[in-house]
Amino acid sequence: MNNDTTASGDDRLVGDTDSVRRTSRFKALLLSGQTDFLLEAHNGISARIGEEAGFKGLWASGLSVAAQFGVRDSNEASWTQVLEMVEFMAEATRIPIMLDGDTGYGNFNNMRRLVRKLEQRDVAAVCIEDKLFPKTNSFIAGERQQLADIDEFCGKIKAGKDAQSDDDFCVVARVEALIAGWGMEEAVRRAEAYHAAGADGILIHSAMTTSDEILEFMDRWESRSPVVIVPTRYYATPTDVYRDAGVSMVIWANHMLRSAVKAMQETAEHLFTHENLLALEDRIAPVGEIFRLQGAAELEAAEQRYLPDDQGDSKAMVLAASQGSALGSLTEHAPKAMVEIRGRPLLQHIVDAYRGAGVRDISVVRGFGKEQVSIPGLTYVDNDAYRETGELASLSMGLTADPDDGRDLTVSFGDVIFNRYILQLLELQDEDFVIAVDTNWRASANRDREADYVSCSEAHGRASFYRRVLLEACGEDLHTDKIDGEWMGFLRIRGGAVARLRGHVDRLLGQPAGRQMKLHHLLDAMVKAGEQIRVVYTTGHWLDVDTVDDVVSAGRFG
Numbered sequence: 001m002n003n004d005t006t007a008s009g010d011d012r013l014v015g016d017t018d019s020v021r022r023t024s025r026f027k028a029l030l031l032s033g034q035t036d037f038l039l040e041a042h043n044g045i046s047a048r049i050g051e052e053a054g055f056k057g058l059w060a061s062g063l064s065v066a067a068q069f070g071v072r073d074s075n076e077a078s079w080t081q082v083l084e085m086v087e088f089m090a091e092a093t094r095i096p097i098m099l100d101g102d103t104g105y106g107n108f109n110n111m112r113r114l115v116r117k118l119e120q121r122d123v124a125a126v127c128i129e130d131k132l133f134p135k136t137n138s139f140i141a142g143e144r145q146q147l148a149d150i151d152e153f154c155g156k157i158k159a160g161k162d163a164q165s166d167d168d169f170c171v172v173a174r175v176e177a178l179i180a181g182w183g184m185e186e187a188v189r190r191a192e193a194y195h196a197a198g199a200d201g202i203l204i205h206s207a208m209t210t211s212d213e214i215l216e217f218m219d220r221w222e223s224r225s226p227v228v229i230v231p232t233r234y235y236a237t238p239t240d241v242y243r244d245a246g247v248s249m250v251i252w253a254n255h256m257l258r259s260a261v262k263a264m265q266e267t268a269e270h271l272f273t274h275e276n277l278l279a280l281e282d283r284i285a286p287v288g289e290i291f292r293l294q295g296a297a298e299l300e301a302a303e304q305r306y307l308p309d310d311q312g313d314s315k316a317m318v319l320a321a322s323q324g325s326a327l328g329s330l331t332e333h334a335p336k337a338m339v340e341i342r343g344r345p346l347l348q349h350i351v352d353a354y355r356g357a358g359v360r361d362i363s364v365v366r367g368f369g370k371e372q373v374s375i376p377g378l379t380y381v382d383n384d385a386y387r388e389t390g391e392l393a394s395l396s397m398g399l400t401a402d403p404d405d406g407r408d409l410t411v412s413f414g415d416v417i418f419n420r421y422i423l424q425l426l427e428l429q430d431e432d433f434v435i436a437v438d439t440n441w442r443a444s445a446n447r448d449r450e451a452d453y454v455s456c457s458e459a460h461g462r463a464s465f466y467r468r469v470l471l472e473a474c475g476e477d478l479h480t481d482k483i484d485g486e487w488m489g490f491l492r493i494r495g496g497a498v499a500r501l502r503g504h505v506d507r508l509l510g511q512p513a514g515r516q517m518k519l520h521h522l523l524d525a526m527v528k529a530g531e532q533i534r535v536v537y538t539t540g541h542w543l544d545v546d547t548v549d550d551v552v553s554a555g556r557f558g
């Protein structure tokens with residue numbers, strides 16, 4: 001092992017801790033005496049995915065970065081374009097990154113500049129290969145490729161090492177002699193020269209489908225310095241073979257790009273053929289997952305800290321007083337609104353959707369397990385009589401606590417998650433009362449679950465899109481012939497009409513069964529009292545979380 005280094009193989013340095021520089025962590029990995037793995041990444045999001053999977057380091061592959069730009073791995077992307085991409089990768093992660101620096105993009109002078117620029121961008125290491133600029137990927141006619149002059153390449157390594165200001169920045173020298181058909185002797189001779197010139201490690205590359213060459217090199221090299229390998233072609237070799245041979249680092253060099261390409265081809269083909277998103281939706285990442293990977297939550301928190309406290313021109317009320325007993329043990333101690341979906345409470349997903357649509361003033365009517373409903377930044381109203389009362393009573397308490405300040409109000413339930421698209425759809429209607437209705441109501445009917453069915457002035461169809469469809473009746477047991485859809489639980493009330501809503505609520509609560517009434521009773525009674533409730537038809541984009549199956553589906557909702 002090469003001992004003339006500032007970092008050692010100290011395990012404490014290998015961990016993903018913010019306090020240890022990435023350069024030091026990379027160097028510690030290289031020198032750890034164990035076999036570690038770098039995953040290829042080619043942009044910020046693939047880098048973050050690799051980090052989340054648990055990798056301790058990343059390989060910014062020349063092939064993959066070129067490919068995601070849609071160009072060839074022949075230095076067609078300029079070095080500054082590569083640099084910019086690796087900067088995004090470094091920004092998206094905290095683990096060390098080794099850039100595949102091709103030939104160093106020129107001579108010793110370009111190499112010096114490259115190292116300085118990489119250090120500025122917190123890239124931990126660079127690997128350069130002994131070929132000529134512009135290089136060609138090793139797997140394209142490798143045997144016909146020319147190799148660099150040894151002395152010239154050693155000068156490049158020295159220049160890179162002299163240029164680094166962080167002692168732990170690593171320069172790995174890649175030997176292409178086996179690829180170019182120059183034989184084992186030449187490979188070892190070159191590795192020795194590069195090691196003597198100051199390279200922190202040797203990457204020995206092979207295009208064979210077995211690892212024979214690599215293992216022979218390992219025998220001959222006798223651990224003079226750490227060895228890095230790229231088993232793209234000899235993928236069938238069990239990883240323990242590399243471990244036993246003392247390989248320091250294994251690079252999975254292009255597998256993120258290749259898996260993404262396959263998935264994109266399937267999606268493109270599916271969409272072109274079927275002109276429909278339905279069968280695809282469950283097979284691809286939800287949009288919410290993209291937001292998460294982008295760090296949307298952090299921005300939201302920052303907005304709360306730094307933006308003026310603009311309450312917006314509309315507000316929301318979430319009715320979340322019930323226990324949700326159909327969820328069994330999940331809601332034994334915690335209310336339904338706090339059941340975790342993808343690591344966050346259901347209510348948080350709802351709040352995120354409202355905030356995403358610009359609604360910042362959100363009140364929540366809570367009841368069962370109220371002390372657990374404590375997401376910051378919300379206004380809470382308690383319905384302590386949640387066991388004896390229904391949704392209507394909760395709404396009444398919410399309205400009583402709410403100053404009628406002329407702003408529009410959207411009422412929804414604490415167990416309904418939705419895309420903000422639904423809110424935008426409601427907002428577009430310039431009416432006193434608007435509800436969202438799902439045309440796909442048969443899915444609920446088939447599952448034999450309780451649902452708020454609606455009958456409307458016009459069934460859903462091409463024509464209804466252009467017409468003003470009004471609610472005619474709402475209830476859980478409408479006759480199938482009369483059903484036009486399922487109410488999703490959203491009621492939007494224009495500012496000036498909130499007082500009228502209060503009037504209807506009070507009137508119903510005055511009736512004997514009023515305190516147990518649900519909101520579908522309210523809608524139905526409002527229509528009977530002559531109110532016009534505008535219906536907006538849509539399909540999907542929401543989920544009523546009633547059962548454990550729903551919780552599972554919600555995990556895929558996006």
Ligand code: SPV
Nearest residue numbers: 061062063100138230253
């Ligand atoms: C890369 O990932 O760009 C590499 C490794 O250089 S290879 O494609 O195997 O040459």
Ligand code: MG
Nearest residue numbers: 061062063100
């Ligand atoms: Mg490459």
